[in-house]
Amino acid sequence: MQMLHPCRGSIQQYEQELSEPDRYRPDRCPLCHAPDPLRAHGFYCRTLVDVQYDGSIRVRRYLCLLCRRTVSLLPEFVLPYLRFAIPVIGLFLVARLLDRRTLRAAAEAAFEPSMPYQRGQFWVRRFQQQAMALCAALAGLTAVVPARDFLTQALQMLAAIGWIPAHRFLFAALRMHLLGWPGFLLPHGSRVNLSLRPASC
Numbered sequence: 380m381q382m383l384h385p386c387r388g389s390i391q392q393y394e395q396e397l398s399e400p401d402r403y404r405p406d407r408c409p410l411c412h413a414p415d416p417l418r419a420h421g422f423y424c425r426t427l428v429d430v431q432y433d434g435s436i437r438v439r440r441y442l443c444l445l446c447r448r449t450v451s452l453l454p455e456f457v458l459p460y461l462r463f464a465i466p467v468i469g470l471f472l473v474a475r476l477l478d479r480r481t482l483r484a485a486a487e488a489a490f491e492p493s494m495p496y497q498r499g500q501f502w503v504r505r506f507q508q509q510a511m512a513l514c515a516a517l518a519g520l521t522a523v524v525p526a527r528d529f530l531t532q533a534l535q536m537l538a539a540i541g542w543i544p545a546h547r548f549l550f551a552a553l554r555m556h557l558l559g560w561p562g563f564l565l566p567h568g569s570r571v572n573l574s575l576r577p578a579s580c
């Protein structure tokens with residue numbers, strides 16, 4: 380299960396904080412809810428592209444001594460299952476959908492001038508599908524300003540709250556993915572149990 384590492388600094392600060400395994404250790408297992416069963420259990424690496432960063436980062440993992448399942452702490456500037464960090468995606472979506480720039484100009488605004496246009500279209504498509512749900516979920520955090528459509532309203536609300544604070548709330552409180560969970564996962568980010576899936580037609 381993924382939880383958020385409460386790092387509010389840079390990637391470099393995040394990496395430094397990883398050397399202190401107990402500093403952000405959750406005091407309960409989020410899966411079996413037992414108190415104090417989590418122990419540091421190494422790291423896994425994931426790739427990350429952020430503004431002025433293209434590399435890989437380590438993600439801290441804990442093992443629950445009771446239920447034997449693992450919990451990982453993702454830094455809050457990344458989204459599960461996406462290589463690009465929230466600031467890059469946010470800059471692109473605002474430029475493309477709010478400022479109505481071309482795909483190329485939006486990629487330049489996101490500091491990714493040479494990225495394939497299909498990547499931007501993929502983010503746009505997922506955000507469009509998620510916009511109405513985002514408006515409803517974020518209504519408790521900021522005033523709802525009338526807008527011509529849910530897409531514009533969601534972007535305005537994210538601008539008012541901040542993309543990363545909004546993600547922090549959506550993920551931690553609602554288990555909601557800013558761009559919607561990928562299709563192979565259940566709505567709350569759990570893996571689909573293949574044996575329970577109905578036969579496809």
Ligand SMILES: [Zn+2]
Nearest residue numbers: 408411443446
């Ligand atoms: Zn547990």
